[in-house]
Amino acid sequence: MLAAAVAGRTASGQPAQEAAALKAAIEDATAEIVKLIGTLEGEVADILEFQVAMLEDDALTEGAYDAISAGISADHAWRSALDAEITGYRSADDEYFRARAADLVDIRDRVLARLSGADATAKIAGGAIVAGDDISPSTFLAADWTRGGAIALAAGSPSSHVAMLARARGAPMVVGLGPLSWIGSPPSLALVDGDAGIVVFDPEPETRRLFERRLAAANAAQAAADAGRLEPACTADGRQIAVLLNVAAPEDLASLDPAICDGIGLVRTEFLFETSRGLPDEETQYRVYRDILVWARGKPVTIRTLDAGGDKPIAGLTVDGESNPFLGLRGIRLSLARPEVFRMQLRALCRAAVHGTLKVMLPMVAVPSELDRAAEILDTEFRDLQAKGIACARPPLGIMVEVPAAALRAADFAAAFYSIGSNDLTQYTMAAARDIGAVADLNDTGNLAVLALIAGTVEAGQKRGVEVSLCGDAAADTHLTAALLATGLTTLSVSPIAVARLKAAIAKVGS
Structure with missing residues (x-):
């Protein structure tokens, strides 16, 4: 306990x-x-x-x-x-x-x-199953989850910071179990199924045998998926699917072989703007972007401009006290309102573009004029760098499609590419947040309305002759793989941990 x-x-x-x-x-x-x-x-x-x-x-x-x-x-x-x-x-x-x-x-x-003068952080042995009311980020980070283990919580939340950490590290976690009461000492054994959300304390021998059989099957499936991790993704009926990476920070790439992917579909740049370090200067940004492009060895890399606001406030940059920050000054809206910060980021990206195949993506675009204004700023900064004799290139400029207005009128945007952000597109289409339990079932990318918006965006991209990808969490949900590919998508972008599983799911589509 x-x-x-x-x-x-x-x-x-x-x-x-x-x-x-x-x-x-x-x-x-x-x-x-x-x-x-x-x-x-x-x-x-x-x-x-x-x-x-x-x-x-x-x-x-x-x-x-x-x-x-x-x-x-x-x-x-x-x-x-x-x-x-x-x-x-x-x-x-x-x-x-x-x-x-x-x-x-x-x-x-x-x-x-x-x-x-005490140490408040509980110590967790490697491979242990942690049971309790909740668990703090400090306690989670102090444990070595590479040795196995799981978490079973009486309370907790699937959208808590610890839940995010657990998903990123592959640690099985079940929350909301209710009071963990038992007579006498705590159980000596627990079975935790993070996928099904089931925990069994002191299981009967037959329950344990069934669980071990399911675990062995899951491990075998994962091993088979891992074996194909470096292979190209291809459906059973012969369609080639590009699998890209979502990258939250450079260290995500440290131990990865570029051969596992067809490029990087999303680099989130919010990590550069962490409040304790202050806003990053041009040189700091340039070096980070350059290093990511060098890692990719010529494969395409899509870097998203700062997506601040909503649930990602940045002190001194985002607006405090908005009544509804998810519908407020966030993403490209904030960048256009703070052009000095936006211009610096675009300059760093232009400089980095000479080191690889860079694409720049704008978040939360709702109307074509936002893309047009951003393109004008990018052109101005590119020309200024050229005039000063600084090595640079003008990267293609695309948009994230995460606002229904952009999905419905995708063909109106002079975008070099489209990348569908399924998280926000689903949230705004269904008017339901995935972190509010009472409406979480409505937050479903598999809903026909959301799939229709995705299909419409793909169709617009095909007519314009530009790439359409999907980089939201739905890309990693293998229950949705067949439905997503049925919309015409041929490019999916996921976190590194999901690559093998996604390729295995793609191989089954069309069989």
Whole structure:
């Protein structure tokens, strides 16, 4: 069983000293996280950035300092204030906020540990099955999941930061099991099926045999898929399908052979804009883009311009307090509103383009004028670089199709290519977010309305003679592979961990 334990401390009895102790503990905890962020990139760093932002929010700490002024010790004041916040997050109507409760628990225990001098991070042995109410990002990151293991949670959320980490590392995880109650000591054995969302504690021998048989079959299927990882993707009836990679940060590529893919269909650039590091300059961006293109060895690489806003706020750049940030100033809208940031990114991309086959993609485009304005800015920056004698190339400019308006009128856009973002296209078409449990069943890319928009975009691309790909999460859902290919798609882009499984699923289509 997973249980957090934080040692107690002896209070000074002096409000001023207690306030100073809490301030120092918060600063130490923040510095600890920032130091850890310096060793990470991409999704993991983004998760810890969220914790830094919370610790730097005066609204979070105000209640604790008020309690200290009234004579409460620093540790009790902090715990009380954070527990109230945690309760509020856990009871929120919005699943997004409920999913962040584990981060607040992590923050609470980090600061309490700094106050008491204890280690708040539970230690998990390699290969263990973790059972508990929830698990913090710190605890998850402290474990070695390459040795196996699984997670079974009474509460938790499929859209929590830990759930994202578990999916990225292939750690089976089941949430929302309800109270984990048993008589006497905890179970000695548990079976966790992350795909089916099933956990069996202390299984009967026959249940265990059936599970082991299914596990062996799944492992054999994965082994067969892995064997074809370097082979081209081809359907049973002979259609060639391009399989590209989605890349969240450069380290995703460190141990990969370019031979596993036909190129990179999506490079997310948000990792460069993490708040603790400040906005990146042109040279920093250029070097990262260049290195990715060099890795690809001439294969096409599609880099998406900054997709900030919505659920990806960036301090000092995105707009605070929007009533509905998913329908606000995000993606290309934000880039056009902050042209100084946009121009710098486009300059870095033009410079990097000489090192490979680069394509640049604009997120959240809704109307052709947005693409036209972006193209004008790109042309201006390209000409300026040329005039200064700086090595550069003008990359083709395409759009993400994730707004139904863009899908319905795809042929109106003078895009060099289209890339369908199935996550947002599904969300906006069905008016249902996948992280809100009550409507999650509506958030289905396999819905005929969503598939019709995908098919229409493919048709527009075929008429214009430009490539259409799909880079959203639906590309990795092998239950949807046949339906997606039936729309006419011939290019799918997925995370590296999903490549082998997708190629195996493609091979079965048309059989």
